Amino acid sequence: MVGKKQHKVIILRDSHARVCASQVSHLLNNDFEVLGFVIPGAGMKYIKDTCRVKVQQLTERDVVVLWGGSNDIARNNKTAGMKHLLEFVTNANHTNINLVSAPHRYHLMRNTCVNVEVRVWKAWETSKLRG
Numbered sequence: 001m002v003g004k005k006q007h008k009v010i011i012l013r014d015s016h017a018r019v020c021a022s023q024v025s026h027l028l029n030n031d032f033e034v035l036g037f038v039i040p041g042a043g044m045k046y047i048k049d050t051c052r053v054k055v056q057q058l059t060e061r062d063v064v065v066l067w068g069g070s071n072d073i074a075r076n077n078k079t080a081g082m083k084h085l086l087e088f089v090t091n092a093n094h095t096n097i098n099l100v101s102a103p104h105r106y107h108l109m110r111n112t113c114v115n116v117e118v119r120v121w122k123a124w125e126t127s128k129l130r131g
Contacts, residue, residue: 005033008058012051013067013100015040020067043072044084055088058095069102073117082124089129101125 009032011021021036028034035054039047047068055064066088072081089097101122105114 006031006061007033008062009034009065010051010054010058010062011036011065011067012047013038013065014042014047014071020065024065041071042068043075043077044068044081044088048084048088052091055092055095058092060095063096063098064092065098065100067100069121073102073121074114076117078117078121082121082128085125086128099125099129 009024009028011024011034013020013036015038021034024036025032025034037051037054039050042050047066058064066085069078069081069085072078085099089099102118104118105112108115
């Protein structure tokens with residue numbers, strides 16, 4: 001019989017990070033339970049609302065990895081996405097949160113509107129949430 005895991009790692013992400021949970025699970029020891037929730041096409045509001053109950057069950061020994069924002073940026077909905085990300089972080093202050101910024105779209109030119117918004121999103125995360 002396997003003992004109870006001491007820590008949980010919950011990875012919440014859109015489809016840009018599909019295999020992340022299995023890779024993290026492989027790298028961590030048996031003290032960690034790693035759960036991954038892939039929500040293709042989801043904006044930050046949907047990620048926040050869908051995973052709220054699971055995140056509320058976590059403690060200071062656990063970790064949430066939040067990888068989102070790409071779909072809000074792509075839909076020209078950056079401001080709403082930022083608002084929901086801030087609400088998520090504020091309401092999950094009882095556990096550890098690691099943010100992974102929306103990725104640069106390498107298939108697009110550097111100065112396309114999407115990549116400009118990705119840079120704005122990253123700067124906002126740094127100033128409001130990480131700094």
